[in-house]
Amino acid sequence: MESFINANYLPVKIHIKEQPKIFERFGAQWTPTIQVLDPDGTKRHQFEGYLPPDDFLAQLQLGLANSAFARQQWKEAETAYNEILSTLPESDAAPEALYWRGVSRYKSSGDPTALQQTAEAFKSRYAGSTWAKKASVWAK
C-alpha cells in the first residue's frame, strides 16, 4: 500500500481541526474523505469512509484509471482498469473497473464490439452489480 501510494501519488493529509478551510475549499464533508486530484487540481475521484486494505487500494487504482480516462488517455485508462480486475478482482471497485475498461476500449478503437464483449463478460462476473445493469444495454 505505502509503496503504491509513494510511487503513484503526491500524498497530502489534511486534519479537520488544523485546516478546516481546506475541507471547505475542496468540499470535504466527512472524515475520512479521500480525493484524487489531477496535477492541475481537478478532482477525478472521491470516496468516503474506512475500507479494508484491498478495497482501499482498489479505489486508489480506480482514481488513477479515472484520471487517465478524464485526460482521454484511453490505453492508459484501459491498462489501469485492467490492473484492478487482475490484481483485486474481489474488490468492490472491480465491477466499475470492468465497465470503464470496456468504455476505454471502445473510446480507443471506436469498435462497439468492445461494449458488447463487456456486457457479455458481466454475465459471468459481477452479474448482480449496478455496473452489470448499466452494461446490459450494450448486449446484442
Next chain:
Amino acid sequence: MSIAWENDIDAALEKARSSKRPLLVDFNATPM
C-alpha cells in the same frame, strides 16, 4: 516504508504541476 505525507495542499499542488503526478488527499480527523 512509510508514506511521505505533505500537509500543505498548495505546496503539493505546485509539486504536482511540475512533476505531473496526481495528488492523493486524505481529509481526516485522526491524530497527525
